[in-house]
Amino acid sequence: MNPKSDDTSRPAASGKAKPFFPPGSTGASTMRLRAELQHEEAKMRIFKIFMVLFVLCVGAFLAYSVISWRAESGAIAKRLAEAKRNLAKLESDLAESSLSPHDRAALLVRIMNVRAENVMPLLPRNELHDAEQANRRDASEIARLASVTLPPEAEQPGADFIVPSAYLDMVGIPAGKFRMGGSMDNEMPVREITITHPFWIARTEVTNRQIQMLIPGFNSSKWGDFRLNLPSQPAVRVRWDQAVMYCRKLTELERAAGRLPSGYEYRLPTEAEWEYACRAGTSTNYYWGDEFGNEGAKYANGLDFKSAERFQWRLPPISGAADDDGHRVAAPAGSFQPNAWGLYDMSGNAAEWCYDWYDPKAYSDPAMAGADSVKRDPVSVGFTRYRPFDAGTWTTETACRVIRGGDWGMDPKKLRSAYRFFMPPNESDTAVGFRPVLACEIR
Numbered sequence: 330m331n332p333k334s335d336d337t338s339r340p341a342a343s344g345k346a347k348p349f350f351p352p353g354s355t356g357a358s359t360m361r362l363r364a365e366l367q368h369e370e371a372k373m374r375i376f377k378i379f380m381v382l383f384v385l386c387v388g389a390f391l392a393y394s395v396i397s398w399r400a401e402s403g404a405i406a407k408r409l410a411e412a413k414r415n416l417a418k419l420e421s422d423l424a425e426s427s428l429s430p431h432d433r434a435a436l437l438v439r440i441m442n443v444r445a446e447n448v449m450p451l452l453p454r455n456e457l458h459d460a461e462q463a464n465r466r467d468a469s470e471i472a473r474l475a476s477v478t479l480p481p482e483a484e485q486p487g488a489d490f491i492v493p494s495a496y497l498d499m500v501g502i503p504a505g506k507f508r509m510g511g512s513m514d515n516e517m518p519v520r521e522i523t524i525t526h527p528f529w530i531a532r533t534e535v536t537n538r539q540i541q542m543l544i545p546g547f548n549s550s551k552w553g554d555f556r557l558n559l560p561s562q563p564a565v566r567v568r569w570d571q572a573v574m575y576c577r578k579l580t581e582l583e584r585a586a587g588r589l590p591s592g593y594e595y596r597l598p599t600e601a602e603w604e605y606a607c608r609a610g611t612s613t614n615y616y617w618g619d620e621f622g623n624e625g626a627k628y629a630n631g632l633d634f635k636s637a638e639r640f641q642w643r644l645p646p647i648s649g650a651a652d653d654d655g656h657r658v659a660a661p662a663g664s665f666q667p668n669a670w671g672l673y674d675m676s677g678n679a680a681e682w683c684y685d686w687y688d689p690k691a692y693s694d695p696a697m698a699g700a701d702s703v704k705r706d707p708v709s710v711g712f713t714r715y716r717p718f719d720a721g722t723w724t725t726e727t728a729c730r731v732i733r734g735g736d737w738g739m740d741p742k743k744l745r746s747a748y749r750f751f752m753p754p755n756e757s758d759t760a761v762g763f764r765p766v767l768a769c770e771i772r
Contacts, residue, residue, distance in 0.1 A: 416447075419443060492588075569682050593769060600704070616669065
């Protein structure tokens with residue numbers, strides 16, 4: 330027998346050893362089986378590694394969630410405790426017996442605002458009922474105090490009072506005379522105007538919380554990343570017709586409650602009433618003086634150098650602007666110092682709709698001089714609109730309503746007491762709101 334051919338199972342005399350295959354099997358099938366076993370072992374190793382990583386991730390997530398929950402719960406508890414301390418301080422102030430009816434009602438409104446905005450959102454569900462009951466009780470007290478404060482007739486300057494239907498703080502303005510106008514073409518000639526009847530005007534611009542009491546669902550929304558819809562911020566993106574609707578609803582509610590003087594209504598101020606209230610007896614560019622600068626930042630929220638830098642606006646030099654007034658967009662109503670008659674934000678923050686149709690030559694019209702000036706008839710003027718994506722502007726001829734006071738995005742020269750601008754009544758803007766007056770009906 331040839332020794333080279335009779336026993337293939339023995340290793341070769343030299344060189345690499347050949348694989349051993351069991352009797353009755355083929356080499357190819359054994360190789361496939363071994364490969365499949367190795368593949369399964371590899372899959373099991375990967376699965377085990379994946380499961381370990383998964384468990385670690387879940388554990389890390391749960392740990393992070395617990396830590397975050399505890400931190401958030403601690404922060405909520407801290408905010409709630411602070412809000413309750415503030416509320417307790419206000420409630421202790423309410424016990425002061427020397428408060429006038431107006432001051433008592435105004436303090437009740439502050440208490441209700443703190444309770445509704447800072448306390449109730451953080452309370453557990455089982456404590457909400459008592460807070461809601463407290464707010465209803467305070468609302469009834471405000472309504473009682475309003476009937477004590479507001480006289481049945483308004484031929485004499487009235488005391489300040491709170492409007493129960495919307496919690497507006499109304500400031501009594503006496504009748505009188507003033508010099509209306511300024512140095513720009515549409516502000517000339519300066520002339521003397523007589524306000525023949527006293528009226529009341531809201532101490533601040535209507536806030537988001539106040540407008541939502543009569544126009545539920547109203548939302549000032551955002552401007553970029555900046556919120557404009559906080560309860561204490563002035564309502565903006567308000568169309569002229571929405572502001573008029575708000576005033577009509579307020580008139581209906583207060584008239585039905587028997588709290589309106591005869592011949593008076595809630596409405597938008599005439600341009601003359603607005604400037605008279607804004608100036609508060611002054612004749613300077615602003616109600617604090619002739620210059621803006623850092624002094625102006627105490628009284629008005631306008632465009633300052635810090636805001637221009639934050640917005641990355643490429644602007645011409647801003648003459649006389651403040652370095653920083655502390656707010657980038659609309660501030661909570663009443664954040665700055667008031668004028669001599671106790672009115673806040675008559676300059677800056679949110680611009681304000683007036684009753685009048687805009688006419689650039691109104692001050693030259695003899696019919697607009699003298700007493701209780703108001704522009705009743707529309708005049709077509711060029712209104713500039715901006716195309717999307719900075720694609721330029723286009724101008725249309727249309728009738729517009731007067732806007733006064735300037736806003737948080739305007740430079741100081743547009744925050745002067747005499748400055749006038751305008752917008753179509755069916756349009757809105759991120760910085761335009763309103764403040765009502767209680768004044769003689771316009772017929």
